[in-house]
Amino acid sequence: HKGNYRNTAWHPALAGDYIFEAPSLDGRLPFMEVKVFYVLSDQSASNSGNLWLAPGTHKRTPQALRDVGGKVDPSDSIELKLPPGAAVLWRTATWHCVGPNLSDKTRKVLHVGYHCRWLRPTDYMQDPDLIARSSPIRRQLLGALAPGSDPMGDDPEFHPASAYWLAQNEDDVPLRAWAEAHARSRTSAREPL
Structure with missing residues (x-):
């Protein structure tokens, strides 16, 4: 994405919150997937469409994110400033967002998810x-x-x-x-x- 794009809505990478409403899961996302975020374009400066993560939020429920209106206190989050070729391994249940891209460069990334074997897509x-x-x-x-x-x-x-x-x-x-x-x-x- 280039120029003025922003996806600052915090979210976990879920198929849908509804799948975690079952009482047996107590609303929390079990550890089923990790994602590798490969940086293909320079994101070493702020406002380059950087990935933001809120550490520890993988332990919270989807309802907890709704309760705070999809917002995270900046002091509870980190902006990843990464050069091309960098890779980040993270749990998809971690709340994250994309910061604004105010640069004149197109933001390019590649996401690869690794799941438990029994989570094969049909x-x-x-x-x-x-x-x-x-x-x-x-x-x-x-x-x-x-x-x-x-x-x-x-x-x-x-x-x-x-x-x-x-x-x-x-x-x-x-x-x-x-x-x-x-x-x-x-x-x-x-x-x-």
Whole structure:
């Protein structure tokens, strides 16, 4: 976004508050996702469309944000002043907003979310060519299903949130074996996945 854009409404990154109204969750967002915020354009100065975070707010309910009118005291928040190439890892339940972009530069960022395996989207259509040329680990990170699998499950009697989403065998989660091998050997984790 360029010039005069601002999204100063504080919010957690939720599909909708309604999914956290169940008594069993007591209104708080459980830890299900982290997001990586990659900075592609210079945001090292204020008023460049910087990301603002309110630390500790991931422990609050969506109702708490409504109770304060979607506003956060500036002393309870931080403005991230980041150069191109910087990355921030944060919980999506953390209240955040985008500051104004009063610069003459377009704000460019990339968000990548990582979820629990059982939170696979059922409407995400993967590019078959990308999946075919990807390593097993990259396929897992992209959320690829086994060839011929239906994202809603193979058995219509099973709900999508059932055991269908759990790993069936070690080949189904190659990233686990990679992480364990690198943790034991302490070799560089910078090799391509």
